Amino acid sequence: MVDTIEYDLIICGSGLAGLRASIAAAKRGPGLRIGVVSKVQVMRSHSVSAEGGTAAVLFEDEGDTVESHIYDTVKGSDFLADQDVAERLCREMPHEVYQLEHWGMPWSRRKDGRVDQRAFGGYSFPRASYASDKVGFFEMQTLYDTCQQYENIEYLNEWFVSSIVHDERRFLGVTAVEISTGTFHVIKAKACIIATGGAGRIYSFSTYAHSSTPDGLDMAFRAGMALKDMEFVQFHPTGIMPSGILITEGARGEGGHLLNSEGQRFMSEYAPNKMELAPRDIVSRSIMTEIKEGRGLKSMTGADCVKLDLRHVGDETIRQKLGAIREISIKFSGIDPSKEPMDVRPVCHYMMGGIHTDINGKTELEGVWSAGEAACNSTHGSNRLGANSTSECIVWGRITGELAADYIKAGVPQVEWPHHMVFAEEKRIYDGIFRGSGDANPYEVRQTLTDIMNDHAYVYRSEEGLAEGLRELRELRTSTWSHVDDKADEYNTNFVNVMELDSMFRIAEVVLVGALGRKESRGAHAREDYPMRNDDQFLHHTLAYSGPDVPVMTTSPVTITNYQPVERKY
C-alpha cells in the first residue's frame, strides 16, 4: 500500500546544503511546511566529517581581497568555472561566516578574538576559517541547532528517496522508502531542493562516508535532468594508508611536508612557489609521478605511497589544531604524527560534477533546485580549491532555500497527478530489485565496481584504460546482481545496498563516458595521451542526459567575465 504525505517544500538531504536551505526557506516562508528527508540521521550526513576549513575573505584590512578569492577559484578550476558563479560565492561568503558565528559557531580565534584563518592549497592568502580540524561537525551542529527554532521544519530521517515524480515539465513530488519499516511513500510537494551530496563511494579508495552514493544524482538523471562535468573527480593528495581516511590539507597548511623515498620535498620540482600548498590536482599528480618514476615507498599493505611529515610542526600545535587527524593517524595507522611521518596517497574526495543548474541553483525541471555537492552550478570548474565546498553548500543552501520559498508563495498550479509514474517506480523497486534473483553477490559486485573506477579513472587516465574500465563496468552490469536476499521489511540494509548499487552503475558509466570524451588534460582530469589543455576544442562543460542504452552527451558554454584563460603556474 502506498502511503501519501504532503509538504510545500521537500529538501532531499540534511547535510550543510540541506540544513542551510531549510533555515532560509523557513525564514522566507514562515507558513510553509518544509520536509527534510535523509537516508541517514541528520548528524550522520557526510558534511560532519569536513575537517580543514571554510573559505571566505575576512581580512581585507590585512591585504586580502574578494577579487583575489575569485581569481584563485577561477585559476584553481583551470578556467572551467563559470566566473559569475565563482564571483557570487566569494562575494557572499564573508557574510555567511559571521551569520554562522551569530548562530553559535565556535570558530577558532586569534588572540584578539577575531575569527582565525589558515592557509589552504591554491590560495594567495590564508583564507580558510576553521574550528580546530572539525569544521564540518561544528557547522552542522550550529545549523541543526538553528533549525530547531523553526517549527515548520520536519525531519524524515532514514528515508531513502528513490525517484522524482513530475509531469515532464514540473516537479510534483518524490517517492521514498522508510528504512525502519520498509513502507513505500509518496511525498507530494510544490518544490524540491536536491542536496544529496557527493557520490565518491563509486571509488573503492575514498574519503567519503559509505552513504555517499549517487542515488540523488541518479534520480535527477532518470527524471530527464542533465548531469554536468562528471568526468572531473577530485583526488585529495593525502588519504592515509591503508584506510583512505582524509588527512586534511590543513595539515600542510600548518606546515606539513611531503617527502619521497629519498627524503626530498619533491613539490619543489612541480610547484616551486606554492610547494605542498599547490592545488590538489597538481599535488596528486606530483605524488603519482614520483611513484611512477620509482621514488615512492611501500605502505604496510604493500601499496605505493609517499610520506607526509608533521614532526617539525610539533606535538603542541598538532594536538591543538590537528587533534582529529592525530587521533585518526594513531587509531587507524598506529602512527603518532609528532614522532613519525604518515603514509599517504591520492584518494577520491570530491565530485566537481553534479546536477546541472544555473547560477541560482535552478535545474532544468521546474520546481527543482539543487545545492551543495550534488549540484554543479560550475563554481569549481575542473578542480575545486579546498575549503570552497563547505562555502558553496552554505551560499547555495541559502539561495535555493529562499528561491524555492518565493516560488511556492507565488502560487504553483495544480496539475493531474501522474499515478502511472508512481506505479512504475513501485514496480521497479518491489518487482524488480526486491524480488529479483541471482547468484552474484551484490556486495562483491559493489566492491568490483568501485575497484574498476579506482583502476581505470584515477589521477592519470588514458583512452585505453578508460575504455577497458567501461567494458568491465558494462560486463559487470550484466551479472545477476539485482536481488535482495534478505526479505525483511525493517531496516533492510541489504535492500539499501542494492538500491545504491543500481544508481552507481549508471553514474559510474557517465563518469567514464565523460572522461573518454574529454581528450585533453584540465584540472583534475589528466589524460596521459592528451597531456595539454585544449581550449580550442574543450573549453566547455560536458552534459550527460539519460538515453535508452547509453548516456547522451552534449556540451554547454563556460561563462567568462574578467579572466581569460592562461597557463596555470604555481
Ligand SMILES: Cc1cc2nc3c(=O)[nH]c(=O)nc-3n(C[C@H](O)[C@H](O)[C@H](O)COP(=O)(O)OP(=O)(O)OC[C@H]3O[C@@H](n4cnc5c(N)ncnc54)[C@H](O)[C@@H]3O)c2cc1C
Ligand atoms: C572527509 C571529508 C572532509 C572534507 N573537508 C572539507 C573541508 O574542510 N572544507 C570544505 O570546504 N569541504 C570539505 N569537504 C567537502 C564537503 O564536506 C562536502 O562537499 C559537503 O559537506 C557536502 O555537503 P552536502 O550538504 O552537499 O551533502 P552531504 O553532507 O554529503 O549530505 C548528503 C545528504 O543527502 C542525503 N541523501 C543522499 N542520498 C539520499 C537518498 N537517496 N535519499 C535520502 N537522502 C539521501 C544523506 O542522507 C545526507 O543527509 C570534505 C569532504 C570529506 C569527504
